[in-house]
Amino acid sequence: MEHTGNTDLRTEADAVLARLVGDDTGTARLREDQWRAIEALVADRRRALVVQRTGWGKSAVYFVATSLLRSRGSGPTVIVSPLLALMRNQVETAARAGIRARTINSSNVEEWDTIQGEIDAGGVDVLLVSPERLNNPDFRDQILPKLAAATGLLVVDEAHCISDWGHDFRPDYRRLRTMLGDLSPGIPVLATTATANARVTADIAEQLGTGGTSDALVLRGPLDRESLRLGVLRLPDAAHRMAWLADHLDELPGSGIVYTLTVAAAEEVTAFLRQRGHPVASYTGKSENADRQQAEEDLLANRVKALVATSALGMGFDKPDLGFVVHLGSPSSPIAYYQQVGRAGRGVEHAEVLLLPGPEDEAIWEYFASLAFPPEEVVRRTLDVLARADRPLSLPALEPLVELRRSRLESMLKVLDVDGAVRRVKGGWIATGRPWTYDAERYDRVARQRRAEQQAMREYAATTTCRMEFLQRQLDDETAGPCGRCDNCAGARFTADLSPAALQAARADLGRAGVEVEPRRMWPTGLAAVGVDLKGRIPAGEQAAPGRALGRLSDIGWGNRLRPMLAPQAPDGPVPEDVARAVVEVLADWAKGPGGWASGAADAQPRPVGVVTVASRSRPRLIGSLGAHIAQVGRLPLLGCVEYAGDVPRIARSNSAQRLKALDGALTVPPGLAAALAATPGPVLLVDDYTDTGWTLAVAARLLRRAGARAVLPLVLAIQG
Incomplete structure (x- = not known):
């Protein structure tokens, strides 16, 4: 119900809306729930969560509320927004209503001090901040406290990103807890999203501090889009x-x-x-x-x-x-x-x-699902490494010591930071020593929820x-x-x-075969920390040459053919005829292309003198038959195989340093192959099933070059990217 005395406020709010939408007639009117949210923020200084369909006008709520609050002496509005595209749109929209908006994000660091000065001078009405800034040490320690002290309204846009139940969880959003805790009493907070079911809505409300409090206003509208x-x-x-x-x-x-x-x-x-x-x-x-x-x-x-x-x-x-x-x-x-x-x-x-x-579709779903929060032993190992370190560890320094790729490692650390187990400081990350519990039950529930969502999409398509x-x-x-x-x-x-x-x-178009395989040219940083004596640029005389793959596992052409064939559970067997034919086409195009050995160009690569395969315990028949077929069609000798010196190392989907640690000393050029390379010096084709990071090819090429190969030309069925 509209509060007594708020009629004038409603009239003023509608006038701001008219300026915002460019309505010269002054007939624009707020939707009833838009007004209810604005009234709660401006008149009652409450916290509100608005779940409304896209296009409903959530941005109008916070821009109108900003104008009203600023006219009453409040500090600037801070909007936490996930994408630069949104920021660009919002700055332009705000200007139509006379609202002065600025942004702080990773692309304008040089402007931060100027913007802070404008805020201090009262020249900024709206400050849009990317969630990643909330976890930046300089921003968190120097700018965020000042913002929290001066803020007149905090807006969390696309608030479903807060919840790991949501489809687009972003750990940086969890840092909002700090800002919420630092806000002065009575500062209103608005969270908005168009995509939250009841579970996500409850999680957002709880994490924003609106859950279970009588002061909270949750406005949920119908989500049908009539158009x-x-x-x-x-x-x-x-x-x-x-x-x-x-x-x-x-x-x-x-x-x-x-x-x-x-x-x-x-x-x-x-x-x-x-x-x-x-x-x-x-x-x-x-x-x-x-x-x-x-x-x-x-x-x-x-x-x-x-x-x-x-x-x-x-x-x-x-x-x-x-x-x-x-x-x-x-x-x-x-x-x-x-x-x-x-x-x-x-x-x-x-x-x-x-x-x-x-x-x-389902193979792609499975891949992205594999990037969820890591298992407990990996998390504990990371905490232990940080605890034993005598200084902050940057991501490049920490990465070689744990079995996680950098993006996944960074995401995990951000969650641990919010949980209080680690802290990001200048120079990297440190362990806080605070007790931390791995919430396996919650992570399992999230995984089950993801599977239920996948089933729902199957049902949507079939309904x-x-x-x-x-x-x-x-x-x-x-x-x-x-x-x-x-x-x-x-x-x-x-x-x-x-x-x-x-x-x-x-x-x-989809049947067109051939993708370039870019060779590794630099060893990853931090190998000394895992006992591998390699660093810097790979010497030119030890590098692989640019290679070729039949296709990408992620594409919808050859990827669809290769993906089931190279799946972990797929049976081993000879290379299928259609795949073999396509590989020969790739080889022919490669030979005739720029710099190819059959191109006739002055800088042409010498013709390969033989074929070498990479050993495999999971697909020996596939790789062996592929190498033999290439040798037969190309009228080249099958020189031998780069073998494993002992047990095949376990090389999980991990970072580069961990992969090289597993490969270090594991591959070898057997005497027979070494003798063949010495007897027939020249380039060789190096054949494998697929490449993900490129390190197996890089290590094998280094060994072959050292054994006498003039050049190593990788040829694989697929690349992961």
């Missing part, structure tokens, strides 16, 4: 899906987003659609910042029909007239799917949303009932009911029809 027309189209394989998209992309309204599950797939699809005459651009986590920003601007200005994107283009991209979202491959979570499709139809009456699931209702129920929306618009409610709007020409082109 979205959901559909699923099942097609036989990746070639049919790409061909269908090439044939039908122009039929989709306006401009939009084509989501893929991997970077490799995004790049493949972008290249193919361009070949078919479509103006599209790629947008992934591996794109340069300038390229991503240009792609965003091109889509906003409708200069491209679509961005072909990974989940890197998710939260924070605001284009109200986005006409469609197509998924080539299914996300592993209905909540993540809802969040991504919610980019469409915010300012148009109708937007098309189409899912084209693929057989490779004959309303698709929007299905997603709403996954988000615990009590208003869920048939939408009347999806393919199950209103009939399919798209058929599986596609042209033979597009299908032939897609098959040719």
Whole structure:
């Protein structure tokens, strides 16, 4: 119920909204729940959690509240926001209402002191901060306390990132606990998200300090998006899906987003659609910042029909007239799917949303699931290493001492930091010595929840009932009911029809074999700490040359063929005929390409004098038959095999230093192979099944070069990337 005396506040709030949306008539009015949130923040100085669908107007709540609070003498609003794209949009939006916004993030460190001076002088109304800044020692120790003391409103945008139950958990968000604890009494707090089910909502509320307090206001609205027309189209394989998209992309309204599950797939699809005459651009986590920003601007200005994107283009991209979202491959979570499709139809009456699931989806889900919080023994080992260190350990210094890749190690340390077990300081990380408990039960529950979400996505694709209702129920929306618009409610709007020409082109594109394998040129840092006497640049005379792979395990062309063949549980056997033929094509293209031994160029590589394989306990028949086939077709001698000196070392998915520690002294060039290399000096082809980090190839190449090989040319079936 509206408080007595707040009528004038409501009038003032509506006037700010009119300026924010550019309404010169002054007729703009806040939604009732928008007003309830603003009233709670401004009049009552409460904490509020707003769970509302994308496009509902959550940003209007915090910008209007900011304007009202600032006019009443409050300090600046601090918005914790996950993506630079969102920050750029928010700064522009705030300016329309006369709100002065600045950002602090990793791309403008040189401006931090200036911005802090502007804040001190009262010249900043809104400060947008990336969550990663909250865990930076300089920011945490010098800037954060000042912000907490001066803040008039704290906003946590995309608040589902706080919860490890959510689809996009980010450990840096946990640092908000510190800022919340340092806020002066009576400072209002607003958390917003569009993608939180009941469990995630409760977790957010608890972690923000709003759970279980009578002062908390939780506003949850209906999540149906009246403009979205959901559909699923099942097609036989990746070639049919790409061909269908090439044939039908122009039929989709306006401009939009084509989501893929991997970077490799995004790049493949972008290249193919361009070949078919479509103006599209790629947008992934591996794109340069300038390229991503240009792609965003091109889509906003409708200069491209679509961005072909990974989940890197998710939260924070605001284009109200986005006409469609197509998924080539299914996300592993209905909540993540809802969040991504919610980019469409915010300012148009109708937007098309189409899912084209693929057989490779589940293997990709499994890979990302393997990156969850590490097992207890790995965590304990890390804490022990830090406890025994006489100085802070940086990530490069710590990485060789634990069996984790750097990104996963950093994520784990951020969780431990929030839990109080470690602390990030200048120079690296230290152990605090505080007791810490591994919450195995919680991590197991999260893993079970992930599996349940995957099952839900299978059911979403197969359901004959309303698709929007299905997603709403996954988000615990009590208003869920048939939408009347999806393919199950209103009939399919798209058929599986596609042209033979597009299908032939897609098959040719996906069937094109050959990916360059970049050799390792530098040893990783920190090898001395694990007893390996290697450092710096690998001498030119010991390096592998650039090699070739048939395909990437993450792509939707040869990756789909190779992935099951190279899976850990796959049976060993001779190389399949189609794979063998494709490898020969790769070899022929390599030989005739720039610098190839059959290119006729002045700088051409000498022709290989033989074939060498890498020993394998798991796939000896596959690698042996592949090497023999290459030798036979290329009319080259099969010189021998780089063998293991003893037991095959266990080389888990770990960091570079740990892999080299396992490989150190494990590989050997047997006397027969050494004699063959001495008798026939020249380049050799080094054949293996696949490469992940490239270190097995690097170590084997070093041994072969030392044994007399003039050059080592790696040739593998697949690369992991």
